[in-house]
Amino acid sequence: LFHLQIVEGENYLSTFNVKIKKERSLPCARGLIYDRNGVLLAYNELVYSVVIEDNGDYENLEEKNEVLNAALVQLFGLIENHGDSVVRDFEIVLDASGQYAYASVSDSTRLRFIADVLNVQKTSDLSEAQENTTAEEIMSILRDEKHYNLDDSYTKEDALKIVMIRYGMTQ
Numbered sequence: 288l289f290h291l292q293i294v295e296g297e298n299y300l301s302t303f304n305v306k307i308k309k310e311r312s313l314p315c316a317r318g319l320i321y322d323r324n325g326v327l328l329a330y331n332e333l334v335y336s337v338v339i340e341d342n343g344d345y346e347n348l349e350e351k352n353e354v355l356n357a358a359l360v361q362l363f364g365l366i367e368n369h370g371d372s373v374v375r376d377f378e379i380v381l382d383a384s385g386q387y388a389y390a391s392v393s394d395s396t397r398l399r400f401i402a403d404v405l406n407v408q409k410t411s412d413l414s415e416a417q418e419n420t421t422a423e424e425i426m427s428i429l430r431d432e433k434h435y436n437l438d439d440s441y442t443k444e445d446a447l448k449i450v451m452i453r454y455g456m457t458q
Contacts, residue, residue, distance in 0.1 A: 317329075348436075360441070363445070376455065377390065377447075379422045404425050
């Protein structure tokens with residue numbers, strides 16, 4: 288206990304903070320840019336961002352998932368009704384036929400994503416079956432009650448958006 292708290296305490300604390308805290312710095316407005324004839328080439332546009340804080344007091348994980356998923360669907364509706372869209376920064380997309388598919392063409396990126404979802408430390412530790420896990424199977428894993436508890440009442444599009452945001456929150 289002494290070794291964990293005193294000797295290694297600061298190391299564990301910094302590792303913990305790195306895992307739970309994610310900051311992104313965005314450059315500020317750069318001003319208007321004109322060509323030599325005074326024609327506007329680039330301008331600033333006001334955009335809004337949404338911050339989600341998960342600090343609710345829930346009875347259990349099922350209640351937490353239900354409340355958070357419902358809030359996200361409502362949020363997506365508000366965003367899209369105002370002509371905006373949700374930023375898509377996820378390794379799974381819906382293809383033209385409405386099926387889940389991997390977004391990246393890089394095999395190493397896909398394997399790192401699979402390893403992260405399956406909670407495998409290194410991609411070299413993945414079995415052949417795990418390496419060949421389809422996007423549909425990954426979504427099935429993330430939709431189950433152990434993760435985000437998304438039943439069949441959610442459309443594939445809504446489920447993908449919820450998983451994308453929730454996965455980003457856990458990362």
